[in-house]
Amino acid sequence: QVQLQQWGAGLLKPSETLSLTCAVSGGSFGGSYWSWIRQPPGKGLEWIGEINHAGSTNYNPSLKSRLTISVDTSRNQFSLTLSSVTAADTAVYYCARAQPFDAFDIWGQGTLVAVSS
Amino acid sequence: DIVMTQSPDFLSVSLGERASIKCKSSQSLLYSSNNKNYLAWYQQKPGQPPKLLLYWASTRESGVPDRFSGSGSGTDFTLTISSLQAEDVAVYYCQQYYSPLLYTFGQGTKLEIK
Numbered sequence: 001q002v003q004l005q006q007w008g009a010g011l012l013k014p015s016e017t018l019s020l021t022c023a024v025s026g027g028s029f030g031g032s033y034w035s036w037i038r039q040p041p042g043k044g045l046e047w048i049g050e051i052n053h054a055g056s057t058n059y060n061p062s063l064k065s066r067l068t069i070s071v072d073t074s075r076n077q078f079s080l081t082l083s084s085v086t087a088a089d090t091a092v093y094y095c096a097r098a099q100p101f102d103a104f105d106i107w108g109q110g111t112l113v114a115v116s117s
Numbered sequence: 118d119i120v121m122t123q124s125p126d127f128l129s130v131s132l133g134e135r136a137s138i139k140c141k142s143s144q145s146l147l148y149s150s151n152n153k154n155y156l157a158w159y160q161q162k163p164g165q166p167p168k169l170l171l172y173w174a175s176t177r178e179s180g181v182p183d184r185f186s187g188s189g190s191g192t193d194f195t196l197t198i199s200s201l202q203a204e205d206v207a208v209y210y211c212q213q214y215y216s217p218l219l220y221t222f223g224q225g226t227k228l229e230i231k
Contacts, residue, residue, distance in 0.1 A: 035220075045167065045210060047220040058218055094166050103157035103214055105178065107166035 002027035004108035006095045008080075012115045018082040022095030022108055029053050029076045033098045036069065036080045038091040039110075046091075050098070051078055085115045119143055119213050123223035129231040136198040138226045140211035145191045146174075148215065155215035158187055158196045160207045161225075167210060171196065198228075206230060 008020035022034070036048040049059040051069045059067050068081040082089060095108040120143040130136040146155045154174035159167035169178045174194055175187040184199045198205055211223040 044225045045212075045222040047222070060219060096166075098214070101155070101214065101217065103169055103172040103212065104159075104167070105169050105172075107168075110166050 002097065002106050004095050004097065004106055006093075006108040006111050008093075008111055008113070010112055010114065012085050012113065014086050014115060014117055015084055016115075018080070018085050018089065018093075018113055018115075020080045020093055020095075020111055020113070022078055022080075024076040024078075024097075029073060031099070033100060034071070034078045035096045035098060035104065037094045037096055037104070038089075039094070040088075040091045048080065048082075048093075085113075087115050089113070090115045118219055119146075119216050119221050121211055121213055121221050121223040123209075123211060123226050126224065126226060128226055128228045130198075130201045130228065131231045132203065133200050134231075136201050136205070136228055138196045138209050138211075138228070140189075140194045140196070140223050142192045142194075142213055142215075144215075146194075146213050146215045147191050154190050154194070155213055156187075156189075156194050157212045157214065158185075159210045159212065160205075161210065162207045170209075201228075201230070203230065 003026050006022040030053040033050045035050040049069050051057045051071050066083045071078045092110045092112050094110050096104040097106040098104050122141045124139045156174040158171040161167040171187040186197050188195050208225045208227050
């Protein structure tokens with residue numbers, strides 16, 4: 001079955017750029033939407049944005065000015081870049097899959113990203 | 118933005134008893150062309166990613182025990198656990214996928230054993 005494996009730097013300083021990558025294995029990369037979702041420590045879930053295999057994106061307006069989500073179909077991977085991070089960006093970041101107009105049925109294991117000077 | 122509001126924030130229920138969590142959306146999640154409610158429920162245990170329990174408000178994901186059920190339509194939804202088991206201790210979230218430009222989640226309900 002489809003699995004998501006994610007990785008990236010876990011400790012950043014304010015103003016640095018957050019970069020995470022999620023690899024898709026065990027199934028088709030096309031036909032689905034691939035999202036990033038984050039969860040600050042002890043808090044709820046916030047959707048960050050999504051991309052499909054063709055590179056079409058939707059972003060959370062609150063993050064759009066700092067956000068880039070890209071796709072590498074040759075490697076079945078998609079990536080998140082968030083610039084100018086602050087302590088407010090400290091969170092566990094998850095990658096997740098959704099079929100078009102459907103719920104998030106598969107999730108990555110999560111990556112804790114801490115922003116601290 | 119579609120705002121999702123869950124109640125209660127915390128719920129304490131005895132083993133074997135029924136647990137109910139409510140979710141209210143700021144606008145209808147019912148898509149008239151297919152009569153489907155674009156509402157999902159997730160379960161999250163400590164240190165784990167959320168797990169999809171129900172979609173289309175009431176359809177169980179494969180492998181989810183039938184003690185979990187969902188009901189409601191439009192703006193008001195309920196997740197019910199018919200007979201609480203110890204392994205059901207978790208935080209539960211509702212989520213709307215009606216608006217693909219901005220998916221939103223409820224704030225979460227923490228369920229514990231009384």
